[in-house]
Amino acid sequence: MQIEIDPLSEVPLYQQLRDRVVEAIANGELAPGEQLASVRQLAVAFGINVATVSKGYELLRREGLIRTNQKSGSVVARGPGSGPASEEFFEEWATRLRTLLAEADAHGVHADRITRTTRETLDGFAAARASHSPDGEDKGVLR
């Protein structure tokens, strides 16, 4: 699964790396159990510092999205179909969502447009997932 990061962006590279992996999990492009490139392999493939990639993986690990063990390296630990999120995660996420919604509100984005965009984005993830799952069946519809 190919991901892209922007070396000129103000968003740090490790953060971009983490964001792209989270999106790929939501999209079904990275399924639970799938093996990821090692920190060093990925740093070599990008041509960036090993510490940057390590920091991105560390973020994902702390969030419980990937797990790393000596034998199989880093693997995707969960996905939309691996059961409900922890209450702890949800509260932390809701805080960040509050900031995002405040931004849209402050810039005068209409509430209808916010809900519509949210719906479309979620549907987009579900559709992408459906096309990626081997039996063509979507196991993780959020409704």
Add this chain to the structure above:
Amino acid sequence: MSQFVLWFSIAIITLIAALMFVMPAMVRPTLPLGVSVPQSRIAEPVVRTSVRRYRMALAGAWIVGIALTLLLYSPFPVAASIVPVLAVLVLGALAYVISRTAIIRAKDDGNWYQGVSVRLTADVSADSAAAHPPFAWIIAAVVILLAATAIGVAAYPHLPDPTPIHWNDAGHADGYAAKSVWSVFGSLMVGFGVIVLLFACSFLVRLSPTRATPTDDPAQQDRRTALQRRLMSSLLGQLAVVISIQIGCLAVAGWLAPGAPGLMVAGAIVLVVLLLVVLIVFVVRYRRAVASWSASPQTSRADAPDDDRYWRGGMVYINRNDPAVFVPKRFGVGWTVNLGSVGGIALGILLLVIVIAAIVTAIVAPGAGHQRS
């Protein structure tokens, strides 16, 4: 010096010049003469004229190389096989360094990267495009050398003592040593060593790093990576076979038919031709493998970042932030070392020592032309 060495030198010079000549067609179109440019600029007139100028200069370098060979051939036979090759390499490098400056200047003056969005791309999944080592070729090479060894073992009691260990360009024995396992089987041992080395290299190639760019379709990129690795890997296997045929045949001819100089010279010519065929087939197939670079006219949203500052002279890669020891060559086929990494510096020094040692040995050693066995 026989005609054979003259023709051999001319063939080598022509091969080097031809490879440098086709090189602009073997690299990404966004790297004309190793200068990083955005997709929107690959058809700029300055790009086309620079490539044309580079090729004309190369044609000139080739003519100089041929002229030097013909001039040096009778007065300085040893120099005639080294100096023209070095001249073509140096002139070719100069042609590259000088012709690319026009593109660099146009790029800087025109701010080609202004407002262009750039991305770094990589595959986050575990690598699956590893090529198989060239087992079949390596086994064939080992079998050939073992067959030669078997013939040698059978012939050993009948070999003269001292036994010939070196033949001149006309195919006559001119070097002898006391008969022993080393003097009889020495060249075969070197052959086995070379095969082991090539086999080891094929393991490096199968997992060799590749650099993805956002301008390529990911699926196509995976296929191309796999194909490039497979081609490089089988090239190493084919070289092992050609080398083992060469060493095996020369050894057997030396034991069984020491009085047939024509046979040895003919054999050497056939093997040089075989080597050329292997190389030409590789270039053609490699060219076809990378053809999709130029065959994808649709432009993607983002470009690869301008990384010219890490490429000194467009040839030497120095990037302290890049953990890669090997990176794909800027302008060429295969890999080069990152002199910004510890492993790269160590390898660079090692290579330099080997090259200097080889040149010094060739120039200083008495009868340099007779060291080959």
